[in-house]
Amino acid sequence: MAAPLLDARGIVKSYGQVEALRGADFAVSPGEVVALIGDNGAGKSTLAKILSGVERPDAGTIEIDGEPVAFGSVEEARAAGIETVYQDLALCADLTPAANFFLGRERLKPGPLGLLGVLDNAAMRRETREACERLGVRLASQNAPVSTLSGGQRQGVAVARAVTWARRVLFMDEPTAALGVVQTRRVLDLIRTVRDSGVSVVLISHNMQDVKAVSDRVEVLRLGRRVARFDTAHVSMEELVGAMTGAFEWENGG
Amino acid sequence: MKALRLGERQVVWIGLVLVALLVAFSVLAPRTFPTSFNLLNLVSDAAILLLLATGMTFVIITAGIDLSVGGVLVFSAVVAAEVMEATGSLALGALAAVVTGLAWGVLNGVLVALGRIPALIVTLGTLGMSLGGALLLTGGVDLRAPAELNLGLGLARWLGVPLIVWICAAVTAVLAFTLARTRFGRHTYAIGSNAEAARRGGVAVRKHLIKVYGLAGLLAGLAGHLSLAKYGITGVSAHSTDNLQAIAAVVIGGTSLFGGIGTVAGTVIGVFIPVVLQNGFQILGVRPFWQQVVVGAVLIAAVYADQWRRRTRDR
Structure with missing residues (x-):
């Protein structure tokens, strides 16, 4: 494993x-897809929220490129190049796709109008x-x-938004949970595309099939701790499920 | 044709209702209703309420509510009257009214955004506090405006239209643009639509809510000063239903009480419908109490239409 990009x-x-x-410990290297798995209540979503600046940890350290960081807000995580596709998508249903896309980083018109906060809707x-x-x-x-879009389209808007802005790490929380077979395949393709563009x-x-299909590595959380890490190529479905449920214990044996 | 948003479609409908009312009254009372004298009366009656309703539009779009506007209006008018009495300066009086209104609004915003107390309760509380405070300051006897204000700003006209109407129209136009075209407006919609998504999007939700309630308070303060100029008296007991009138206007104008949807243009129409009804009924000799009955029915119909559209939309 290369020197981690993000190390918690x-x-x-x-x-x-x-x-x-x-x-909990967690690490992501540059240009890889890491699956973060665990049973319900294992702490996956909480960990993702902390690493993307939505929540603050009570204790622990987060390093990016070996430099310690403390995200006080979503903007600070974003400034570090981290974006998230939330499980609930975090879209404003009454706003247009463009308004959602640029939510919190709206484009303003050039010149004095922009200084007054006037939006450049055409550009957005x-x-x-x-x-x-x-x-x-x-x-x-x-x-x-957005409220007039189908579930798949909404997911598409949320994913496109995060992918566009992510420069270092993209978190995707259950991105295929609401999707059909074709759309799921498209999201998995997208994950590979994002990785190939250099973003972890x-x-x-x-979904263990998704995990096996697209990830390079797997990190397993159980009861709020990392209990195992695997190379996806060398792990069986039984081992993954065993680690999640606690049938086997590993000591950081990656 | 580009798809109209929910709020915009209701604006078209409610605009047609207003036009129909204007046409009907003009046909029924052709010599008294559609006269410039009467129409100026109409806009004068509507102007000050329009300020309150515009501020309320912003608040309701964030999925909030502000019941305190009438109390803040009166309190600000009392402060302005006392400042003018003490200093003799009309400008200081106006400034005092606006700053006082802003302070009440910021208090509302802080309690809602930082204290996490429901807006209904916070603003019900500040309504009582501001009305009670106004009574304490005046001892229950209405203060009079200085004659220079009442005869000056109160009567001044430009191009035949009262200056107060121009002021209210200009403020409303600026805020309509702010809501529709600026980042401030966009964040207002975003918070009302999905506050958590806005927060995760990097919108400073709490700070923005304080600004929105502050704006509503500031407008109530300005309305207090203009009302003092127009009527020449603080009118402590005359504004207890201002909040309901403003909320009714906003909701009739297509703004959703659930937040995220609404326009200032709709609110302008929503302000005029009750005023036109009252004026028209008076001219036709219908007992004016009918106005309250009809406005109540229109209000319920508007909310029902909003609910129905939301149900059909959120499959």
Whole structure:
């Protein structure tokens, strides 16, 4: 394994009495797809939220390129090149795809109008259309709100948004959960495309077939700790399930 | 034709209702209703409520509510009257009204955004506090505006239209543009549509909410000063239903109480429908109480239409 791009150690996070993470470790190398798997409640989504700046850890260290970072907000994680496709997609249903695409980083008109905060909607629509077309997401209308799109199209918009902005690491939380067979295959292709463009992908999934199909490595969380890491090429489905359920224990044997 | 958004479609419908009312009253009372004198009366009656309703539009689009506007209006008017009494400066009075309104609005915003108290409760509380505070400051006796204000700004006209109407129209136009075309407006819609998504998108949700409630308070403060100029009196007991009138106007104008949808243009129409009804009924000799009944029915119909469209949309 190359020197990690993103290296998290001993992450602890509690919500009231519930310990979601109890000293979890996690690492991503440049240009790889890592699957982060675990049973329900293992802490996968919490870990993803912490690494993308949505939540703050109670304890633990996060390093990017060997430099310690502390994400106080989503913007800080974004500035480090980290983007996330959330399980709930995090789209504003009443806004257009372009408005969602540029949410929080709106393009303003050049000149004095921009200083007044006037939006450059034409540019945002154009860039959104281009990005969606690159990923094969077809939108009938750029003016219709996201609420009028199908589930697959919404997912497409959310994925295209994250892929476009990600420069270092892309987190995808259950990106295929709502999708049919064809759309799932398209998302898996997309994950490979993103990796080949040099951006590392962290795939959080329940679906072992997806994990086997697309990931280079697998890290397994159980009860808030990393219990195993594998090279995908050298692991069986039984071993993955065993690690998730605690039937076997490994000591960081990657 | 480009697809109209939900809110925009309701604006078209409700605009047609307003046009139909104007035509009907003009036909029924051709010599008294469609006169420039009467129409100026109409816009004068609507102007100050329009400021409150425009601020309310922003608040409701964030999925919030502001019940305090009438109380903040009165409190700001009282402060302005006392400042003018003490200093003799009309400009300082206007400034005091606006700053006082802003302060109440920011208080609302801080309690809603940082205190995580429901907006309904926060603004119900500040409604009572501001109305009670106004009574404490005045001892329950309405203050009079200085004659220079009441006879000056209160009566001033430009191109035959009261200056107060121009001021309210200009402020509303600027805010309509702000909501529709700027980043501030975009974030307002985003928060009302999905606050968590907005936060994850990097929108400073709490700060933005404080600004939106602050804006509504500032507009209520300005409305307080203009109302003082127009009526010459603080009117402590005359504004207890301003909040409901403003909310009704906003909702009739197609803004969704669930947030994320709405326009200032719709609110302008929503302000005028009750005013036109009242004026028309008066002219036709219909008992004016009918206006309340009809506006109530229109309000329920508007919310029903919004619910129905949402159900058909969110399959």
